[in-house]
Amino acid sequence: MSEVDKLRYPLGTFQRPTAPLDAATRTAFVKTIEDTPATFRALVAPLSDAQLDTPYRPGGWTVRQVVHHVADSHMNAFIRIKLALTEDAPTIKTYEEQLWAELPDVKRTPVDVSLRLLEALHERWIALLRGMAESDFQKVLVHPDLGRMTIDEVLALYEWHGRHHAAHIQQALSVAA
């Protein structure tokens, strides 16, 4: 892995599961997603504006952009799972995350707004995940870049995604310290 990629993927890239998750792994992944908003709040709450404006790597997003991105991403994830649950292998919509991170709401909105958004969103998301039947986790969506994905795979992706971006913030703080 190149030096840039090490900074970009501090925990390594997402490893897609090759089989349905076992019940214990699924439970653990749901718990990590449940804890994600609190993880971000704990990391971000004590930060100054200067720290929030620190990029997590040279040329990378600032801590502020990372927090708003996680809210953008997880709103999409929640919708994607609901589409997979209610339609037959729907093709989901990707979005230009780099451009979303430059839109005015990201520049002008305090991080606390996205933390509160994440807290409410994940409460809904966890209620959904904990209410699903075991068989629901094998329902599929079609991702334009990643192909057919089961909800198990989507769950694994977003379990990784929260940890991945929390590690970016830890990295930004260790560089700034």
Ligand code: NI
């Ligand atoms: Ni991301």
